[in-house]
Amino acid sequence: MNSFERDPLINCIENGIKNDIRICQQSGALRGALVLILTGIDYMAGLNMPNGQEKATRRDYIEWCDRYIRFNGDHLITGTEFYAARCGMVHSYTSESDFLARNGCRQIGYMDKNETDVVYKPQINENLVMLSIDGFIRAFFSGIDNFFISVFSDGEKARIVEERLEKLVHIFPFQGTEGELEAD
Template sequence: MPIPSAVWNTIKSDMHAVTVLTQSSCDTHALALVFSSIDKMAWLTSANIDHTRNDFIRWVDDYLLPAGSVSLNAIDLYAARCGFLHTGSSESKLFRDGKAKQIFYSVGPRKPQAEVLTEVHSKLPKLGLTPDDVVVVQCIELLEQWVAAMQRFTDAIKADASLEAHTKGRAELQLAVFPVA
């Protein structure tokens, strides 16, 4: 079955915008849009109109984490989303409460992970952090995982009539932008 057009338009728009931002070296803006996109996708699948942290975590577990090798877990990613979107920092309440690690991002072209870790870990003592407090993620790898997650999500919609109907109904409630003639 096809992806409902309202769902596909949301996905296509997010993917296009992330690509443009990344190609323009606007990595932090692309990352903010990825977090926002995950939130939207989680809402599309949520049973509740007011979705929660658990919906975000479920979507990440179902679609993002199986997509690649970034050493993340869903609660760390949710905490990162909170810190990033609410304060522009890597710290969140979940981190302060000892329930999640901070995520530090390496931007630019892919580098050997050992090189990235050495660079980031050398800066941690000044921040009062240890390597056990953080997860270091290369943005390029996270973006690739997100693209793969979006593919997994669209494949799931195509394969499940009830998911297709649910996401269609939800997507039709999303912000509508109408061109003015």
């Protein structure tokens, strides 16, 4: 394994978070892709925390979405709506959550593909917005890329994020015999 593959941006983000989502998408495991995106936002919000903060909060998640998740078309899905969707999917494998009900958010429904990423027809149901999973994947990946562009344009923020990236799960192939714990 070359040193480039050891870089956390390659190992954890490109070959980890993004690749796992791509594999789900390509194999038709779209619910799995959704879970990975909605939890992947948690990881990005955690990387983005202020210096000295130990755990990402709901507010961090919502702010990361509001800043970095963008779609084609006119309709906006708020960070609060994404957080409600995350709660439903992660905690009950549904598109409903207590947070959704308490905060008056629109429920997010999902489509595999669509010409536009977001479809909102309030004349039919003002409490439902439909989201293309393909569009969500593109928007999340673009959000990750834009996040890192922003981070690495600020030296102090870059230092903090680089330290946090080192703590993410890295995968290294082993070479040797049984019982050896030496990584390549």
